[in-house]
Amino acid sequence: NPPNNSSFSPPTPPFLKKPRQRYVQKDGKCNVHHGNVQETYRYLSDLFTTLVDLRWRLSFFIFTLVYVVNWLFFGLLWWLIALIRGDLLHADEEGWTPCVENLNSFVSAFLFSIETETTIGYGYRVITEKCPEGIILLLVQAILGSIVNAMMVGCMFVKISQPKNRAETLMFSHKAVISLRDNKLCLMFRVGDLRNSHIVEASIRAKLIRSEQTKEGEFIPLNQTDINIGFDTGDDRLFLVSPLIISHEINEKSPFWEMSQAQIEKEEFEIVVILEGMVEATGMTCQARSSYLDTEVLWGYRFTPVLSLEKGFYEVDYNNFHDIYEANTPSCSAKELAARLRDDPLSVEDEEDKAGEANNGSAAEKLIRCVNRIYPCNTCFNTLADLM
Secondary structure: OOOOOOOOOOOOOOOOOOOOOOOEOOOOOEOOOOOOOOOOHHHHHOHHHHHHHOOHHHHHHHHHHHHHHHHHHHHHHHHHHHHHHOOOOOOOOOOOOOOEEOOOOHHHHHHHHHHHHOOOOOOOOEEOOOOHHHHHHHHHHHHHHHHHHHHHHHHHHHHHOOOOOHHHHEEEOOOEEEEEEOOEEEEEEEEEEOOOOOEEEEEEEEEEEEEEEOOOOOEEEEEEEEEOOOOOOOOOEEOOOOOEEEEEEOOOOOOOOOOOHHHHHHOOOEEEEEEEEEEOOOOOEEEEEEEEEHHHEEEOEEEOOOEEEEOOEEEEOHHHOOOEEEOOOOOOOHHHHHHHHHHOOOOHHHHHHHHHHHOOOOHHHHHHHHHHHHOOOHHHHHHHHHHO
């Protein structure tokens, strides 16, 4: 059972490791910078995505710049039409019909461009029917203005409604743990959702990131290996209404199969976890990421329960979301543990029944036999035998 002190914190490792560079930050940001990109024109081929991915201050700057340049450009065209037609020189003459009434300078042409594109329509400056070139320019500005509005407003809308903000309410435990589940070593971490609106079709996957060297001598600095957390059984599909403990069974296909506690503490690796799903309100795909360094994977611990049954409902206590407690766990690798279990064909329950029927041995001796199957440790059992 977990201890009463919910603020229990694990001890520090027996030795200190030099700080490692994360591949993925705890908040999900990828710690990768792309440098010396030669073909920068590729960003312009997907201009919409490029604008959406910009920082907010750059987005506001480009948003303002595009509209101002557009108004200035068409204002210049209106001023050139007035200049070529002679409207600027004959504006005060009676009987002269200008292309645009009350347009007598570049400033008034710029204001007319703004009024035309934004459909403000003050009524002071207005185009006349005796100016075909002005009518054509009016059509062109109306069409291009609509395209600019659609693109810029669309970029801002997509940027505001991006599901990245939804990922802020998806939580990952600070630590990952390794302990026994049904006599099998399992790697576990906890995920939760703070919102009442749920993530639809939620799924989770994990990657092991570590440096490896092939048999041919090729060095792979950030090799990615899949960690099975249920994609073959469907357990990776989550109904994330309350916090869930995600479990990876360390079996023959696991990259941790031959790692003991000592090896886990000495190995350098990073576990990247990715939670995906659709936002219930918008239907957009949301992705939350986090990672665990080797120093954040603790051997011999379990997570403190956070779900309790109240009167008519279940309550989640997020104060204990990151809390763990110590659990009896063998320090050997999963491969060695499985071999020891295979050596004894009788299960713990069968051995207890057989010992009870034969009336052979005391209760303490039966306890030693049962525990010895799972936690073989000569020192521990010699001490227990001395106590008998």
